[in-house]
Amino acid sequence: MMQDRRSFLALGAASVAAASVGLPALTAGPAAAAGPAATHEAFVMGYFTESPTMLGARYALHLAVSPDGLNWTPLNDNNPVATPTAGTGGLRDPFILRRQDGTFVVLATDLTGTDFGQRNQYIHAWDSADLRSFTGYRRLRLHDRPTHTWAPEAFWDPERGQYGIFYSANFDGVDSFFVNYTPDFVTVSGPQPFFAPGYPVLDGTLHHTATAHYLYYKHMGNGRLYGARSSTLRPRSFDAGTYTGGVIQGGIEAPIVQRANDRDQWYLWGDSYAPVNGRLHLWTSGDITGDHWTEVDRFAYTQPLNAKHATTCPLTAAEHAALLDHWGTPTWHRVRSYNHPDRFLRHAGFAARLDAYPFDPYPDAQWRLVAGLADPAGVSFESVNYPGHFLRHQNLDVVLAERDGSATFAADATFHRQPGLADAGWASFRSVNYPDHYLRHAEYLLRIDPLGAASPATDRRDATFQLTY
Structure with a gap:
């Protein structure tokens, strides 16, 4: 059921009214990541690009910004802002994390094109102080198995005092999520299972509130998106925690969960691959603890041109303005x-x-x-x-x-x-x-x-x- 399009426009306009109180939450721990104390005023989206005949295929990091998280302005004329120089020379599935010190790290799948049969134990990584420059490019080897290493994401684990990098891989015949721990995104521990519910899963994403952690993922057996929750970030703690029905039947992957700037309103992005490849879809909920996702009318949101498998990260108004000033808005509409x-x-x-x-x-x-x-x-x-x-x-x-x-x-x-x-x-x-x-x-x-x-x-x-x- 589509919600009224004017109500969504009003929500988007209201989302830029929150007053700045400093940087967005710097930790993935629940206490620092939710509620009014985590006020932020804009978002950045990272993505790579593909179009139906691959005319627009660019396997590199692209950025877009938005004051409300619904309507996006591509930066740098929708051209890449960072391109891998090692491994396959291309990236898919980028992820942006704000680190504990307020800077950013960017992770991505080391894969160019659509040859998903490639076996690769590495992911790409960059550091960035402000998303205007990207330094320290490197590849991180996360395991030594003859399998893929797809869709890496990261989180701060306050219990360990380290970051966790989790990703999709197939170690024992079943696609699951594995995790490696790191203090600095340079040295990493060995892998261990993070989410292995007993059926194949793909494309995990974490979201944190004051009371729980939420892991959204694609169930490869039936093609639906699901959400699991846990009170901890410990490996395997989400295995029995699925609390939603399937949000969509088939053709959708790469979920993103995003909280609105100034209120308890959540958005769930999904990336379509069938029957139409390259379209981002959006659902909303006023209560992430429940199973009540409603599809958003396309009238209420846009996506950057040709954007695929995106990631979003909160920004302050000053950071939003600085990115627009540095990279510029497109020369076209x-x-x-x-x-x-x-x-x-x-x-x-x-x-x-x-x-x-x-x-x-x-x-x-x-x-x-x-x-x-x-x-x-x-x-x-x-x-x-x-x-x-x-x-x-x-x-x-x-x-x-x-x-x-x-x-x-x-x-x-x-x-x-x-x-x-x-x-x-x-x-x-x-x-x-x-x-x-x-x-x-x-x-x-x-x-x-x-x-x-x-x-x-x-x-x-x-x-x-x-x-x-």
């Missing part, structure tokens, strides 16, 4: 439909249309918003992969065409942006030379039509869009 929020404006065969994300060539949906060709107070949409080509209307249909220098072309390609006809928080685009006509979709094709406040609600929704990344 995507344009999302209001009433079909899984569809984005693209060109295909030089026609402008809406298609469901993800698709290739993905640059068909990237637009540089430039000052209006006929009126600098307006906006024109220039194609990223066809520079010098702009959206224009011809006989009311919208097409991609090369600029010819004429005044008619300039006027046809210029729109005035205004608050959305269906939702003032979104945007609508009014034609400069047909000022009662608005950019809208009809049967997923773009055109301009006469619209206004008195137009049918369906038409106003067709003419409302979100500028996103």
Whole structure:
């Protein structure tokens, strides 16, 4: 059951109102990781990228930031910020942990491409003071078995006074989670079973509250995501602790559990691999101790372009601002439909249309918003992969065409942006030379039509869009 989209937008807006009280929780211990004392004001997401035909495959660390944890801005133009130089030369499944001293460590699977039959005992590791530079690159060998070492995550274990690195591997014919302990992410202990419930599991992630630890994972036997809990972080303490039913049936992996900035509202991200590869899904719950996850309407969240198997970590407002300042925001936008929020404006065969994300060539949906060709107070949409080509209307249909220098072309390609006809928080685009006509979709094709406040609600929704990344 989808929750009301406006309520989620209100929750997202409210999440940036919390006052800063210093760094986010520096420990994975329960007392320091939950409640008002752990106030933070933003998030960073780490990920690698893939697209349906692998045009967008980049097996390196990418970053995005968000003030509310729902809508994300890719950094560095959605290009990598760190790339492995050893092992396979690529990474998957990155994980970002804030260490006890307030700095960060980044871990990742040592794997490039999709050859999941590779046997590799190593993971990648970097240190970072601020996620603006990455130092001390190294690989950590976690075992000597002829198996994989996938989706590493880490936590601070106050009982041991060390960090635990846990990951997916298959030591005895069953995929389980194993753990190695380390004081510094340089020297590591030998492996031991961490979660072995008696059936194959994949992609574990930990979340901590004041009263318990929560381990979410994929059950490989039935394809569902589950949650287990324990009062300790000791190896095997989660084995009998599963307390949820399956959150989703099949096609989802790589869970992330994320608490909202300022309240007891949890989000569960999942990465789809079937039937659509490359789409992040989201569920929410007001009580992580219960089994009450509700799917979030796609209207309420976005994902970084081509993001796969992500990780999120809390930030302060100052850290959020510093990352935007250092890496910069993208030089392009995507344009999302209001009433079909899984569809984005693209060109295909030089026609402008809406298609469901993800698709290739993905640059068909990237637009540089430039000052209006006929009126600098307006906006024109220039194609990223066809520079010098702009959206224009011809006989009311919208097409991609090369600029010819004429005044008619300039006027046809210029729109005035205004608050959305269906939702003032979104945007609508009014034609400069047909000022009662608005950019809208009809049967997923773009055109301009006469619209206004008195137009049918369906038409106003067709003419409302979100500028996103």
